[in-house]
Amino acid sequence: MDDLDAVLIGAGHNSLACALTLVSKGWRVAVFERASVPGGAVKSGAYTEPGFRHDWAAMNLSLFAGSQFHKDFAAELAGHGLSFVPVSRPFASAFPDGSFLGIEMDAATNRARIAALSEADAQTWDRLSASFPERAEDVFALLGARMKMYALASFLWGLWRRRGIAGALELARFLLSTPRAWLTETFVSEKLQAMLGAWGMHLDYAPDSAGGALFPYLEGMAGQSFGMALGQGGADSVTKALVKAIEARGGRVECGVEVTGIEHQGNVVRAITLADGRRIAAKKAVIANLAPKALVRLTGGTGNAGFDARMTGYDHAPGTMMIHLAMDSLPDWAAGEALKGFAYVHLAPSLDQMARTYQQAKAGLLPDEPVIVVGQPTVFDPSRAPEGKHVLWMQVRMVPGIIQGDAAGRIVTRDWAEAAAPMAERALDILERYAPGARGKILGQRIVTPVELEADNPNLVGGDQVCGSHHLAQHFLFRPAPGHADGSTPIRNLHLTGAAVWPGAGTGAGSGYHLAKRLT
Numbered sequence: 001m002d003d004l005d006a007v008l009i010g011a012g013h014n015s016l017a018c019a020l021t022l023v024s025k026g027w028r029v030a031v032f033e034r035a036s037v038p039g040g041a042v043k044s045g046a047y048t049e050p051g052f053r054h055d056w057a058a059m060n061l062s063l064f065a066g067s068q069f070h071k072d073f074a075a076e077l078a079g080h081g082l083s084f085v086p087v088s089r090p091f092a093s094a095f096p097d098g099s100f101l102g103i104e105m106d107a108a109t110n111r112a113r114i115a116a117l118s119e120a121d122a123q124t125w126d127r128l129s130a131s132f133p134e135r136a137e138d139v140f141a142l143l144g145a146r147m148k149m150y151a152l153a154s155f156l157w158g159l160w161r162r163r164g165i166a167g168a169l170e171l172a173r174f175l176l177s178t179p180r181a182w183l184t185e186t187f188v189s190e191k192l193q194a195m196l197g198a199w200g201m202h203l204d205y206a207p208d209s210a211g212g213a214l215f216p217y218l219e220g221m222a223g224q225s226f227g228m229a230l231g232q233g234g235a236d237s238v239t240k241a242l243v244k245a246i247e248a249r250g251g252r253v254e255c256g257v258e259v260t261g262i263e264h265q266g267n268v269v270r271a272i273t274l275a276d277g278r279r280i281a282a283k284k285a286v287i288a289n290l291a292p293k294a295l296v297r298l299t300g301g302t303g304n305a306g307f308d309a310r311m312t313g314y315d316h317a318p319g320t321m322m323i324h325l326a327m328d329s330l331p332d333w334a335a336g337e338a339l340k341g342f343a344y345v346h347l348a349p350s351l352d353q354m355a356r357t358y359q360q361a362k363a364g365l366l367p368d369e370p371v372i373v374v375g376q377p378t379v380f381d382p383s384r385a386p387e388g389k390h391v392l393w394m395q396v397r398m399v400p401g402i403i404q405g406d407a408a409g410r411i412v413t414r415d416w417a418e419a420a421a422p423m424a425e426r427a428l429d430i431l432e433r434y435a436p437g438a439r440g441k442i443l444g445q446r447i448v449t450p451v452e453l454e455a456d457n458p459n460l461v462g463g464d465q466v467c468g469s470h471h472l473a474q475h476f477l478f479r480p481a482p483g484h485a486d487g488s489t490p491i492r493n494l495h496l497t498g499a500a501v502w503p504g505a506g507t508g509a510g511s512g513y514h515l516a517k518r519l520t
Contacts, residue, residue: 003283004028004029004030004280004282004283005027005028005029005283006022006027006028006029006030006282006284006286007030007031007032007271007272007280007281007282007285007286007287008029008288009032009259009272009286009287009288009289009290009298010031010032010033010034010040010288010289010290010459010498011032011033011035011039011239011243011253011255011289012038012039012040012041012042012289012459013039013064013238013239013507013512014289014498014499014501014509014511014512014513015287015289015497015498015512016031016038016239016242016243016253016512017242017512017516018287018497018512018515018516019031019242019246019251019253019512019516020073020242020246021072021512021513021516021520022520023246023249023250023251024073024249025516025520027284027520028251029246029251029252030251030252030253030254031246031251031252031253031254032254032257032259032272032274032280033253033254033255033256033257034255034256034257034258034259034458035456035457036255036256037255038239038242038243038253038255039056039236039238039239040289040457040459041056041057041058041457041459041460041465042056042057042058042235042236042239042507043055043056043057044056044234044235044236044237045234047446047448048324048325048326048391048443048444048445048446049326049444051385051386052326052385052386052389052391052443052444053233053383053384054234054324054384054391054393054446055234055375055377055393056322056448056456057320057322057453057465058235058465058507059230059235059375059377059393060228060230060343060344060507061084061229061230061231061235061238061507062229062507063506063507063509064229064238064507064508065084065229066226066229066508067508068513069508069509069512069513076245077238077241077245078241080241080245080248081240081241081244082231082232082237082238082240082241083232083237084229084230085229085230085231085232085381086227086228086229086380087227087228087230087343088104088105088106088227089102089103089104089105089227089343090103090105090223090228090342090343090344091195091199091223091228091343091344091345091346092195092339092342092344092345092346093191093194093198093347093348093349094335094339094345094346094347094434095191095349096349096433096434098334098335099191099335100335100336100338100339100345101113101114101195102195102339102342103195103223103224104342105224105225105226105227107129107224110125110224111126114189114192117189117191117192118187118189120188121188121189124187128186128217128220128221129221129224132225135171136221137162174213174214175211175213175214176211176472177210177211177212178207178208178210178211178212178213179197179207179208179209179212180193180197180207180208180351181213182213182216183196183197183213183216184351190350190351193351194348194350194354195346196216196217197216197351198346198371199215199216199219199220200212200215200354201348201354201357201371201397201398202215202373202397203215203470204317204318204466204470205470206354206355206358206359207351207352207354207355207358208355209471210471210472211470211475228343230343230377230380230381232381232383233384234384235507238507257274258274258275259272259274259275260274260275260298261273261299261300262298263279264299264302264491264494267303267490268491268493269282269285269286269491269492269493270282271286272286282493285493285494285495285519286493286494286495287487287495287497288496289459289496289512290458290459290496290500291314291316291459291467291468291498291500292310292314292481292496292500293311293312293314293461294458295311295496296308299491299494302489302490302491304490307484307489307490310480310481311480311481314468314480314500315468315471315473315474316401316461316462316464316467317398317464317465317466317469318362318397318398318399318462318463318464319361319398319399319400319401319453319462319463319464319465320395320397320399320450320453320463320464320465321395321396321399321423321424321427321447321449321450321463322393322394322395322396322446322448322453323392323394323396323424323427323428323445323448324392324393324445324447324448325391325392325442325444325445326385326389326391326444326445327385327389327390327391327392327441327442327443328389328390328441328443329390329441330379330390331374331392331431331434331435332435332438333345333434333435334434334435334436335434340379341379342376343375343379343380344373344374344376345373345374345376346371346372346373346374347371347372347373347430347431348371348372353369353371354371357370357371357397357398358398360407361398361399361400362400363404364400364402364403364404364405365400365403365404365406365407366400366403366405366406366407366408366419366423367407368408370396370397370398370399370426370427371396371397372395372396372427372430372431373394373395373397374393374394374431375392375393375394376392389443394427396423396424396427399423399450399463400462401450401451401454401461401462401464402414402462403415403416408426411423416450417449419449420447420449421447424445424447449463450462453465459499459500465505466504466505467499467500468480468499468500468505470504470505477502479500479501479502479503479504480496480500480501484496484501485501485502486501486515486518487501487511487514487515495515495519497511497512497515498511498512501515502514
């Protein structure tokens with residue numbers, strides 16, 4: 001490793017995608033990861049009982065499967081074992097009255113379910129479905145754009161030519177809207193509003209957060225059009241294939257090694273230093289897949305006070321608690337057997353409940369009724385559990401990284417090590433209400449607190465699985481700071497990648513791929 005072109009810090013999927021793109025262009029690269037295994041939030045393991053494989057954090061790989069990066073490397077990654085499991089029934093929401101509403105890749109079925117609640121909403125859904133290909137052209141062009149002024153100007157010029165002034169303004173208004181504003185002005189049914197609004201909570205967009213309307217819309221339309229993609233055998237199938245592809249091309253991925261410093265001199269990055277005493281130099285680039293605060297710590301400051309202040313003050317979203325369950329069988333949902341057929345079941349019955357949960361978590365309180373996302377991956381990928389058995393992947397959203405109190409007034413500790421069990425019981429109580437007898441089916445359980453998520457991966461500050469709020473002040477051109485949405489830093493040849501850089505969280509590998517294309 002004496003003659004490296006690029007050194008990458010962290011083996012998350014963005015840095016691995018970046019490394020593979022660079023090595024495919026002839027660059028000599030090495031990736032260093034402090035954890036014992038690569039992948040960051042995209043990894044899997046037997047966290048409960050032997051034979052049961054659980055996704056540690058990320059489960060939905062749709063963004064990766066549909067990304068331009070995957071299109072470029074699909075054959076190569078498949079040759080290294082990557083295989084996706086298609087999901088035709090991506091998500092549903094269950095409600096306290098014993099009903100559910102779900103989206104699947106059958107427009108007629110979706111329409112019928114919505115029409116049972118409101119014929120007016122069914123007609124609106126028809127219009128949205130018909131216009132989705134045209135609207136998707138604009139949305140995906142924006143999400144795939146490089147966030148530099150010239151690129152944004154090019155996008156806006158193209159949008160004006162395609163849609164005219166009225167169309168461009170309508171899209172701008174939509175992109176600035178809160179989920180609640182768009183959902184309530186678009187649909188009558190509160191259940192439909194809640195089913196779609198739950199998706200905003202995945203990206204730190206509570207119902208009243210400006211800029212969040214896009215995600216309920218996009219997940220609804222994309223779920224109907226494309227379904228969902230899971231990794232065969234676990235989300236780590238992506239990570240394993242990426243590592244194998246990098247190593248097959250002569251690159252290196254080394255785990256269990258902590259980076260202790262980023263060396264720079266004369267405003268140019270020179271090398272990284274490791275905890276074992278090694279100094280690894282790079283001729284062309286050091287690429288850091290880090291939470292912004294860590295970049296300032298490892299560099300000792302970039303020399304640009306304004307940039308460093310933005311990195312130090314970078315705002316993180318509330319945390320998440322994970323509950324991994326090995327199950328004797330799937331929950332018997334009160335809403336009926338059909339609910340067993342969906343990959344995600346959201347237990348988030350109203351926009352008001354989601355807004356309250358979010359505000360409680362932001363205030364440092366354990367929510368009295370957290371939003372629960374129940375993943376049922378073994379419905380589509382039975383290889384993850386022994387024959388006839390299942391795993392449940394439960395996200396408890398939102399919870400505070402640092403506990404200041406309990407909104408329900410029952411949990412007195414502020415230590416996550418002590419709060420984990422009673423908070424998990426609160427989540428399981430909610431599951432039990434929607435699926436009576438679910439507790440009796442549990443064969444094994446693993447609770448992962450926000451503190452444990454951060455200890456495993458320091459990028460998940462306070463258990464923030466999206467590595468930073470996506471609110472408007474910290475998104476688009478401002479992610480992670482104005483002028484640096486392309487991953488550049490004030491230090492020449494030092495670059496930032498990962499979910500803290502545009503286009504942000506998710507498994508699309510956009511920031512790593514865009515950076516590698518810019519460098520080559």
